[in-house]
Amino acid sequence: MTSSVMLVREHESGGVQELPLSTGPKKKRGPSRAKAGRFTPGVLLLPALVILAVVIGWPLIQLFVMSFQEFGRAQVFGADAPFVGFDNYARVLGDPQFWAVLVRSILFCLANVVTAMVLGTLVALLMNRVNRFFKVLVSVGLLLAWAMPALTATIVWGWMFDTQYGVVNYLLEAVSGQDFTNHSWLIDPFSFFVVATIIVTWGAVPFVAFTIFAGLTQVPDEVLEASQLDGAGAWQRFRLIVFPYLRSIFVVVIILQVIWDLRVFTQIFALQGIGGIKEQTSTLGVYIYQTSLGKGDYGTGGAIAVIMVLLMVAISIFYVRRSLKEEES
Amino acid sequence: MKLSRKRTTGILLGAASVVVFAFSVFPVYWMVNTSLQPNNEIRGTVPNFVPKSLTTANFETVLFEPSRAQFLPALGNSLMVTVSTVVVALVFAFLASLAVTRYRFKSRKTFIFAILIIQMIPAEAMIVSTYRVLDGWGLLNTIAGLTLVYVATVLPFTIWTLRGFVNGVPVELEESAMIDGCSRTGAFWRITFPLLAPGLVATGVFGFIQAWNEFLLALVVNSRPEMMTLPVWLRTFQQTTGTTNWAAIMAGSTLMAIPVIVFFLLVQGRMTSGLVSGAVKG
Numbered sequence: 001m002t003s004s005v006m007l008v009r010e011h012e013s014g015g016v017q018e019l020p021l022s023t024g025p026k027k028k029r030g031p032s033r034a035k036a037g038r039f040t041p042g043v044l045l046l047p048a049l050v051i052l053a054v055v056i057g058w059p060l061i062q063l064f065v066m067s068f069q070e071f072g073r074a075q076v077f078g079a080d081a082p083f084v085g086f087d088n089y090a091r092v093l094g095d096p097q098f099w100a101v102l103v104r105s106i107l108f109c110l111a112n113v114v115t116a117m118v119l120g121t122l123v124a125l126l127m128n129r130v131n132r133f134f135k136v137l138v139s140v141g142l143l144l145a146w147a148m149p150a151l152t153a154t155i156v157w158g159w160m161f162d163t164q165y166g167v168v169n170y171l172l173e174a175v176s177g178q179d180f181t182n183h184s185w186l187i188d189p190f191s192f193f194v195v196a197t198i199i200v201t202w203g204a205v206p207f208v209a210f211t212i213f214a215g216l217t218q219v220p221d222e223v224l225e226a227s228q229l230d231g232a233g234a235w236q237r238f239r240l241i242v243f244p245y246l247r248s249i250f251v252v253v254i255i256l257q258v259i260w261d262l263r264v265f266t267q268i269f270a271l272q273g274i275g276g277i278k279e280q281t282s283t284l285g286v287y288i289y290q291t292s293l294g295k296g297d298y299g300t301g302g303a304i305a306v307i308m309v310l311l312m313v314a315i316s317i318f319y320v321r322r323s324l325k326e327e328e329s
Numbered sequence: 330m331k332l333s334r335k336r337t338t339g340i341l342l343g344a345a346s347v348v349v350f351a352f353s354v355f356p357v358y359w360m361v362n363t364s365l366q367p368n369n370e371i372r373g374t375v376p377n378f379v380p381k382s383l384t385t386a387n388f389e390t391v392l393f394e395p396s397r398a399q400f401l402p403a404l405g406n407s408l409m410v411t412v413s414t415v416v417v418a419l420v421f422a423f424l425a426s427l428a429v430t431r432y433r434f435k436s437r438k439t440f441i442f443a444i445l446i447i448q449m450i451p452a453e454a455m456i457v458s459t460y461r462v463l464d465g466w467g468l469l470n471t472i473a474g475l476t477l478v479y480v481a482t483v484l485p486f487t488i489w490t491l492r493g494f495v496n497g498v499p500v501e502l503e504e505s506a507m508i509d510g511c512s513r514t515g516a517f518w519r520i521t522f523p524l525l526a527p528g529l530v531a532t533g534v535f536g537f538i539q540a541w542n543e544f545l546l547a548l549v550v551n552s553r554p555e556m557m558t559l560p561v562w563l564r565t566f567q568q569t570t571g572t573t574n575w576a577a578i579m580a581g582s583t584l585m586a587i588p589v590i591v592f593f594l595l596v597q598g599r600m601t602s603g604l605v606s607g608a609v610k611g
Contacts, residue, residue, distance in 0.1 A: 044428035045440065047421040048484055055481035056447055059458035066458065126345055134346035141353030147593035148357060149542040151560050152582040155567055156360045159575050167359060167376045202356070263451040266544050273568060285453030285545075292457045293549065305454035316449035323445055323489075324438070 060309075067302035075298070088303035097279075098287075098304065105283040108193060109261040115201045116257055117250075120208025125238070127209065128216045139210075146206035150266040157199045158274040161185045186275035193281070199267050204260070208253055215249040216242065248322075255319045259312065265289075284308050360586070364388070364579040371576050387580035391566075398569060400581065402555055403562035407541060409472050410558060414479040414540040415533045421480070422487035422532070423525070427517060429488075430495045431503075444485040452482065456549045463550055470556040478546055483536040490535070494528025495521065531596045538589050559585045 067088055069081040092098050123142070127135050148156075161168050169180040186192045219242055227237055243250070265285035272278050272286070282290060288308065292301030363371055364387050366380045391400050429437055452459075459478060460469070468474030502524070503516040511519065544560040551557060557565065563585055567578050 041428040041432040041434045041437070044424040044432075048425040048488060049440075051421065051477070051481050052444075052447060052484060055459070055462075055477055056450065056455075059455055059462045060450070062461060063455060063458040123349055126342060126349065130342050130346050134343055137350045138346050138353075141350035143594055144357050144590065145353040147586075147590040149560070149586055149589050151542065151544050151563060152360070152586045153356065155563065155578060155582055156356045159363065159579065160356065160359055162575070165372045165376070165575070170374075170376055202353070206353070259449060263453060265451075265453050269545075270564060273564065285451060288453050289456065289545075298457050301457060305457070308454045309450055312449050312451055312454075313446060316446060319449075320442060320445040324442060 063302055063305055063309075066298060067306045069299050069302075071297075071299035071302065073296040076296075081299075084299070088299045089307075091300055092303045092307070101282055101284060101287045104281075105262060108196070108264070108283060109258060111193075112197055112200050112204065112261045112264075113254060113257045115197060116204040116208050117254060119201065120205045120253075121212055123205060123209040124212035124216055127213050142206035142209055145202055146210075148203065150203060151270055153203055154199055154267045154270040155274070157195065157202075158186075158271060161195050163275075184275070186271065187277070189277065189280040192271065192276045196264075196267055196271055196281075199271070200261065200264060204257060208257070211249060211253055212246065215246040219245045252319065252322060255315065255322075259315055259319070262315070263308075263312065357586075357590075360579050360582050363576055364583045366576055368574050368576040387574075387576045388584070390574070390577045391581045391584060398554065398557065398562050398565040400562060400566075400584070403557045403559050406472065406551070406556060407559040410475050410479060411537055411540040413472070413476045414483060415536045417476065418480045418483050418487050418536050419491075419529055419533050422484060422491050423522070423529070425488045426491040426495045427521070430492055431500065441489075444488055448485040448489070452545055456545060459546065460549050470551050470553045472556075475547060475551050475558070478550060479540045479543065482543070482546070483539050486539075487532050487536055490532045491525070491528055494525055494532070497528075498524045534592045534596045538592060541589055 066081070068083055068085065069075070070084045070087070071081045075081040123138065127138050130138070160166055163169070163182055163184045166185075168185075169183050172178070172183075173180040185195050223241055224237060227241055232240065263285055264283055268281065268283050268286050269289070272281060278286075278290065284304070285308070288301050288304050291304060292298050362378070362380060365383050365385075366377060367382060367384050367386060370377060370381055428434075429441060463469050463474045463478070466474075468477065498521050502520050503513075506516040506520045507513060542560060543558075544564070547558045547561050548564070551561070554565075563578075563581050566581050570578055
C-alpha cells in the first residue's frame with residue numbers, strides 16, 4: 001500500500017511519472033483485468049441509467065405519444081386523449097405561422113453563427129499577435145462576458161437598450177449626432193433580432209475565441225515563417241496554413257454553435273418580456289412554449305417538439321460521430 | 330521605415346485589444362454601476378458613467394422588501410437544488426465514468442453514443458411531458474422534483490467530462506494497489522477518487538453553474554412563488570417592477586450573477602478542453 005501512495009504523490013507532483021509506472025509489474029492488458037471486485041460495469045452504470053431513463057426517456061416517450069393525440073386543457077384535467085393519427089403533424093406543417101417560426105429560427109441561427117465565428121476568429125488571431133499585457137486584458141474581458149448567466153445578460157442588455165434611459169441611445173446620439181431620443185429597439189421585429197444577436201454573440205464569442213486561440217498555439221511557427229519568406233500575405237497565411245491546421249476545431253465549434261443557437265430560448269423569451277411583439281419574434285423553443293403552455297394545445301405543441309428533437313438530433317450526429325472517433329483512438 | 334510600420338501595427342492591435350475588452354466588460358460594469366445608484370439618478374438625460382452618489386438602497390430593496398417576489402427564499406431554493414444536483418450528479422457520474430473507462434463491455438459504445446445524443450435534446454421540447462411526469466409523481470413544486478430533472482440534465486456532460494479525467498489517471502496505479510492487497514473497490518476509492526479531485530471540482534462547478542442558471546424548466550416545474558429559484562425570481566421581479574426601478578433590477582441581476590462569475594473564473598480553463606477534445610486530437 002505504501003508504495004502505491006508514493007506513486008500517487010510522484011504522479012501528482014508531475015515529476016517522475018514515467019519511471020515508476022514502467023517499472024511497475026506488467027499484467028496483461030485488456031478486458032480480463034476487470035475480473036475481481038464487487039463492481040461490474042452494469043452496477044456502476046445503473047444509477048445513471050435509471051435516472052436518465054426516468055427523467056429523459058420516459059417523458060420522451062410520453063411526448064411522442066402525445067404528439068399523436070388530441071391533447072388540450074380538458075385532457076390535462078383527466079379527460080381521455082383520443083388518438084388522432086398524424087392530425088397534429090398535418091396541422092403544424094400546414095400552418096404558415098410554423099414555417100415562419102422555423103425560417104426565422106434558422107435565419108437567426110445562421111446570422112449568429114456567422115457573426116460569432118467571424119468575430120471569435122478575429123479575436124483569437126488578435127490574442128495570438130499581441131503581447132502578454134493585452135492578451136491578459138482581452139482574456140479577462142472575454143471571461144467576464146462568458147461567465148454572465150444568459151438571463152441576467154439579457155436583462156442588462158435590455159436596460160442598456162431601454163427606450164427612455166438606455167445608455168445605447170445616449171451614446172448613439174452623442175456619436176452620430178442623429179436623434180435617438182426615445183428610440184424603441186424592441187418594437188420592430190428586425191431591430192429586436194439585432195439586439196438579440198448582439199446579446200447572443202456577446203455571450204458566444206468568448207468560447208469561440210478561446211477555443212480557436214488554443215488551436216492557434218498548435219500551429220508550428222516554422223511553417224508560418226517559411227511561408228512568410230516565400231511571400232505569403234496575411235490572408236494567404238490564414239487560408240492556406242492556419243485554416244487547414246484548425247479545420248477540425250472549426251467544424252466542432254460551428255456544429256456546437258448551430259446547436260446552441262437553434263435552441264435559443266432564454267434570450268428571446270426574456271427580451272419579449274421586456275418589450276417586443278411575441279407573434280413576430282418567436283423562435284422554435286419559444287413557439288413550443290407558447291403553443292403548449294400559452295394556448296393549452298399540448299398535442300400540437302408536442303408535434304412541434306418532436307420535429308425539433310429530430311432536427312437537433314440529426315444535426316448532433318455529426319458532433320457525436322466526431323467525439324466517438326476520438327473516444328476510440 | 331519597416332520599424333515604424335511594425336510599430337503602427339502594434340498600436341492598432343493594442344487599440345483593438347482595448348476595444349474587445351471594453352465591449353466585453355461594459356455590460357457587466359453597467360449592471361454594477363446602475364445597481365449602486367439611487368433610482369432617480371439613473372433616469373437623467375445624461376447617464377452617469379460613474380455613480381454620482383453611491384447607495385446600497387437597491388440591494389436592500391431586493392433583499393428585504395416584502396411586497397415583491399422574495400429574494401431570500403428563492404436563494405434558499407436555488408442553493409438546495411443546485412447543491413443536491415451537483416452531489417448526486419457527481420456520484421452517479423463517477424461510477425458511470427469508471428464503467429466506461431475501466432471496463433470493456435458490449436454496450437459501452439451504445440451508452441456513450443446515448444449520453445452524447447441525450448445532451449443535445451432541447452429542454453424546450455420536453456417541458457410539457459416533463460411537467461406531466463413530475464405531476465404524476467406529485468413532485469411539482471418540490472426541491473426533489475427539480476433536482477431530479479437537473480441531475481438528468483447535467484449527467485451526460487458530467488459523465489463525458491469525468492471520463493476524460495478518469496482516463497488521465499493511469500490504470501497501473503489501481504493495479505499496483507491491488508497487488509499490494511487492495512480490493513478493486515478499495516483501489517477505486519483510495520487511489521482513483523482522490524486523484525480525480527481537480528476533475529471532480531471542475532465538473533462539479535460546471536454542473537453548479539448550469540443548475541444555478543437554468544431558467545425554463547424551473548419556470549414550468551416550480552412555478553409556485555415560494556418554490557421559485559433565482560432565475561425565475563429575477564424574471565418575476567423584473568416583470569412586476571417593470572421599467573420603474575431598473576436600479577433594483579440591476580441589483581438583483583448582480584446578486585444572481587456574482588456566484589456564477591466567481592465559480593466560472595475558477596474552472597474555465599478545464600472546461601473548454603472537454604467540449605472540443607475530439608477536435609484537438611482528431
